[in-house]
Amino acid sequence: MKEFTLGTKAEDILRLFPEGRVKKVLLGQVEIGILRKGNSFFGFELFCPHRGASLLTAFTNSSGELICPLHEYRFDLKTGQVKSGSCRDLKTYSCKLTEHGLVISIPENQ
Numbered sequence: 001m002k003e004f005t006l007g008t009k010a011e012d013i014l015r016l017f018p019e020g021r022v023k024k025v026l027l028g029q030v031e032i033g034i035l036r037k038g039n040s041f042f043g044f045e046l047f048c049p050h051r052g053a054s055l056l057t058a059f060t061n062s063s064g065e066l067i068c069p070l071h072e073y074r075f076d077l078k079t080g081q082v083k084s085g086s087c088r089d090l091k092t093y094s095c096k097l098t099e100h101g102l103v104i105s106i107p108e109n110q
């Protein structure tokens with residue numbers, strides 16, 4: 001597992017990530033999407049596992065699901081489990097806000 005830290009202070013991270021909007025982040029060789037809900041951050045692969053639509057314009061619902069803008073398949077934001085539609089689960093990445101920045105973990109084989 002590789003760990004990356006964005007920023008140096010929690011306040012900077014909260015400013016950098018507007019609530020409810022997916023931002024693209026490059027970590028080593030891997031580009032991922034990160035979405036903030038309050039003080040919680042969710043990392044996931046940037047392209048939908050159904051037909052590869054960009055998830056930069058994905059949105060969320062009150063059940064904590066990420067909704068692909070193309071065919072509206074829904075994925076659990078925490079686990080990536082597909083909740084509606086038929087495709088594999090979305091890959092997710094652990095993101096943790098600390099007082100020293102946002103810590104993101106990416107498996108070595110990514």
Ligand code: FES
Pocket residue numbers: 048049050051052053068069070071072073085
């Ligand atoms: S490409 Fe995302 S639901 Fe079809």
